[in-house]
Amino acid sequence: MKAKKNIYTVCYHVFVVLFGLLMIYPVIWMILSSFKMKSEILGNNAPFFPTEWVFENYPNGWKGAGEYSFATYFKNSIVISVLATVGTVVSSAMVAYALARVKFKGRKFWFTCMIMTMLLPGQVLMIPQYIIWNNLHMVGTFVPMILPKFLGVPFFIYMMMQFIKGLPKELDEAAMIDGCNRYQIFSKIVLPLLGPSIITTVVIQFYWVWDDYMGPLLYLTKPGLYTVSFAIKNFADVQGTNFGPMFAMSTLSLIPVFLLFLFFNRYLMDGVTAGSVKG
Amino acid sequence: MKESRKASLKAFLNNDNTVGYIFAAPFIIGFCGLTLIPMALSLYYSFCDYKIGGNALWIGLQNYLNLFKDATFGNSIMVTLQYVLIGVPLKLVFALFIAMLLTRPTRLQGIYRAVYYIPSLIGGSVAVALVWKQLFGSRGPIVSFIKSMGVTGFNFFGSTTWAFIPLVLCNAWQFGSSMLIFASGLKQIPMDYYEAAEIDGAGAVKRFFKITLPCLSPIILFNLLMQLISGFMTFTQAQIITNGGPNHATEYVSLFIFTEGFSYGHMGYACAASWIILIIMAVTTGIIFKTSKTWVFYEADE
Numbered sequence: 001m002k003a004k005k006n007i008y009t010v011c012y013h014v015f016v017v018l019f020g021l022l023m024i025y026p027v028i029w030m031i032l033s034s035f036k037m038k039s040e041i042l043g044n045n046a047p048f049f050p051t052e053w054v055f056e057n058y059p060n061g062w063k064g065a066g067e068y069s070f071a072t073y074f075k076n077s078i079v080i081s082v083l084a085t086v087g088t089v090v091s092s093a094m095v096a097y098a099l100a101r102v103k104f105k106g107r108k109f110w111f112t113c114m115i116m117t118m119l120l121p122g123q124v125l126m127i128p129q130y131i132i133w134n135n136l137h138m139v140g141t142f143v144p145m146i147l148p149k150f151l152g153v154p155f156f157i158y159m160m161m162q163f164i165k166g167l168p169k170e171l172d173e174a175a176m177i178d179g180c181n182r183y184q185i186f187s188k189i190v191l192p193l194l195g196p197s198i199i200t201t202v203v204i205q206f207y208w209v210w211d212d213y214m215g216p217l218l219y220l221t222k223p224g225l226y227t228v229s230f231a232i233k234n235f236a237d238v239q240g241t242n243f244g245p246m247f248a249m250s251t252l253s254l255i256p257v258f259l260l261f262l263f264f265n266r267y268l269m270d271g272v273t274a275g276s277v278k279g
Numbered sequence: 280m281k282e283s284r285k286a287s288l289k290a291f292l293n294n295d296n297t298v299g300y301i302f303a304a305p306f307i308i309g310f311c312g313l314t315l316i317p318m319a320l321s322l323y324y325s326f327c328d329y330k331i332g333g334n335a336l337w338i339g340l341q342n343y344l345n346l347f348k349d350a351t352f353g354n355s356i357m358v359t360l361q362y363v364l365i366g367v368p369l370k371l372v373f374a375l376f377i378a379m380l381l382t383r384p385t386r387l388q389g390i391y392r393a394v395y396y397i398p399s400l401i402g403g404s405v406a407v408a409l410v411w412k413q414l415f416g417s418r419g420p421i422v423s424f425i426k427s428m429g430v431t432g433f434n435f436f437g438s439t440t441w442a443f444i445p446l447v448l449c450n451a452w453q454f455g456s457s458m459l460i461f462a463s464g465l466k467q468i469p470m471d472y473y474e475a476a477e478i479d480g481a482g483a484v485k486r487f488f489k490i491t492l493p494c495l496s497p498i499i500l501f502n503l504l505m506q507l508i509s510g511f512m513t514f515t516q517a518q519i520i521t522n523g524g525p526n527h528a529t530e531y532v533s534l535f536i537f538t539e540g541f542s543y544g545h546m547g548y549a550c551a552a553s554w555i556i557l558i559i560m561a562v563t564t565g566i567i568f569k570t571s572k573t574w575v576f577y578e579a580d581e
Contacts, residue, residue, distance in 0.1 A: 013387070016380065020394045023452070027397065029420065030410045042418035044426065091305040104299020114306060117314050119504075121512040121560075123533040124553045127540045128317035128324070134331060151309025182298045211404040213515040218541075229405040233519060236409050243413060250406035261400050265393050 034058070034247035041243050054244070058252070061245030064231070065238040066223055070249060073231040076220075077210060080145050080227060084209045087150035089201055093194060095152040096160035097186050101172065118154035122214075130218055144219045145212070149205075156201045163197040164190060199267040207257045228253045325551035330544045342551035352552060354527050355535040356559070358443065362531060363510040366447040371502055374457035375495075381458075382465050392462075399455025407449070408519035412436075415445040415520075439528035442521055446529060449516050457502045464498040465491070496575040504564055511560055532556045 021028075033041045034057050036050040062070045098104070099111050133144045167190070175185050216230035226234070232253055236246045291297055300307070325342055327335040346352050381391050401407050413419050417434045425433050435441050472490050481489065492499075514533040517523065523530035523538070530538070532552070540549030 012383065013385075016387075016391055019380075020391060023395060024397055026407070026410055026414055026452075027401070029414065030406070033413075042413065042416070044418075044423045046420065046423070091309075094302045094304075095306040098299045098302030102295055102299040102302065104296045104303075107299060110303055110307065110310075113310050113314075117310060119508060119564075120314065120557075121508055121533075123512045123514060123536060124557050125314065125317045125321065126533075126536065127546055127549050127553065128321040129313065130540075131320060131324075131331065131546065132312075132317060148309060148313050150305065151313065152306035154306075157306065181293050186302070207400065208403075211401075213405050213519070217518075232409065233405050246409060250409055253406050254401050254404065257401060257404075261393075261397075266389075 030247055031251050034244065034251045036244060038242060038244055041247070057244035057248035061235070061249040061252075065235050068223055068226070068231075070228065070231065070252070072224065073226050073228045076142075076225060077227040077229070080142055081206050081209045083142075083146045084149040085202055085206045087146065088153045088156055088205045089198055091150050091152045092156040092160055092201065093191060093198070094186075096157045096164055097190055099157065100161040100164040101190070102182070114152075114154050114157055118158060126214065126218065133219065139219055140221045140225070141219070142225070145209070145215045149209075153205065156205065159200065160194060160197050163194060167193055196267050199264050203260050203264045203267070206260060210257060321550045321553060324547045325554050327547045329547040329550075331546060335547070338547075342548050343555070345548065346551055346555060351527060351530070352535060355530045355532050356556075358527070358529060359511060359531045362443055362447060362450075362513065362529075363507060365443075366450045367503070367506045367510050369447065370451040370454050370506055371457060371499070373451050374454040374502070375461050375499075377454060378458045378461035378465060379491075382462065392459075395458065396455040399453040399458075402449065402453035403515060405515065405519060408516050411445055411449050411516070412520045436521060437525060439526050442525055442528045446513070446516055446520060449520070450510065450513065457506065460498055460502060461495065464495050468494045493576040497577060500567070500571050500575050504567065507563065507567070508560065511556070 032049060035053050035055065037052065037054050040046055040050055064070055064073070095114075099107060099114065129144075130139070133139050138144055171189055171193075172185055175189050180188065210227075211229050212227070213229060213233070216225075216227050220226055220230060223231075223234075228249075232246065232249050235249060239246055324335060326337060326339055328338050328341075329335040377395055381388060381395065385391075415421050415435045417437065422433060422435065433441075435445050468491065472494070473486055476486050476490060512533045513531055514537070517529050517531050517534050518537070521529040523534050536549045536552050536556075539545045539552060
């Protein structure tokens, strides 16, 4: 009986590992390709591992295709992602607190608006929003990519609301008796307790902004403003069939996302599920 | 006098309505500026002939009438439906399968979940789209593998029939967030249900259909709606991997809007298309909500 169970366990692990490898095969293929010579990347006889490890793809790719190197693109991506993420956390936490804890007139109405905005796909508004930014002469700046994030992001508002609802109300009441006003309750009690939810927001929003393609496509009209993810698309178009540097820069572009995931993996797994299932 | 004014200011600032509106202000401003006004503008321009920088010329229903006659638009709705009807169920089945596979409590569970989540972490990125284009390209490893099995002349991106397959797979590959949501739903199903069913002699298949699926049905509904909306509006992958081709075979609706609006400058026409698509999506989600009463099972005490 025990032997049978052991065999079953081994089979299970072998299957999960093999299937997992199949799932991340595209990622492995990308990383290995970034170390290959041009002739080994594609074609019928392309080897899985590079026969000779080549590192030139990285410096060659880093130089970029035009007058800017990837240093500029990384700098742009970091500026936009950091500011947008900070904006998302601050504004979403505020709005979530109001909608989850403060009984003000019109709360139900604004909550409905928030849910509707969450369900409304951004692509539907892409044209009128562009027209507005264009009339404000903001096309060709970072503003359209950053400012909206300071105005609350519904997905994260909803997630934080679920979290705040889970906090015991007695905490608020105790603080109130101790003489705290609502603003102090928010900054001294709710905000610190929101920790795990904030980490989830930071990780998810950072990589959403980092990977964003449509925003840069519409608003970053000058090469000096390009983000990494937008720059590699143009880089790939210019490079043609010279895929090595393109794979090298693709790999680099994913590293910040990987690092964040590595450090905050545990919180992320709990946070994603906690927010969505309660309601 | 001064004291009482100070006190009334304090009372005003701590009033529930003031506090609520101060904290909700970012969203209210954003909702008006980024959603409400754009939607009103979009509705207005959908009745106009409008180009960026030009004057909006009122043309009534002409844009809508033209859209109904536009074969490219009809085609883009059809290919989007094809993508959604095949892609979304595939992704959900896949997510549920992996979630059930990984419910087994082992010491490696955390690592397994992390590895299976990696595709979702990066799947929406430009980098992966570029990799996908080569992976499924005519000289890439997948086609090479198909060739090695004896099929000649096969090419995903050259074929109007098969070009959507890599896009569907790229979407299904990002099953991670649905998987996590399913996993936490599975955790909440009481074990006694399964034990009782086992004593009654129900097999694994029967247990799955009679216990797991009904208990998960609220979560299935949630995942279904979220995936439908994002599937309907798929943009990045289609733009980079196939750019709508070959011969409009993967020109999904968001790509159609983008091309009409920004490549041809037909802003009014693109706004009208957005509204038709929004109505189609609203009707679809409405129908799913209505029918959900018959297949979603809520616990009585909730």
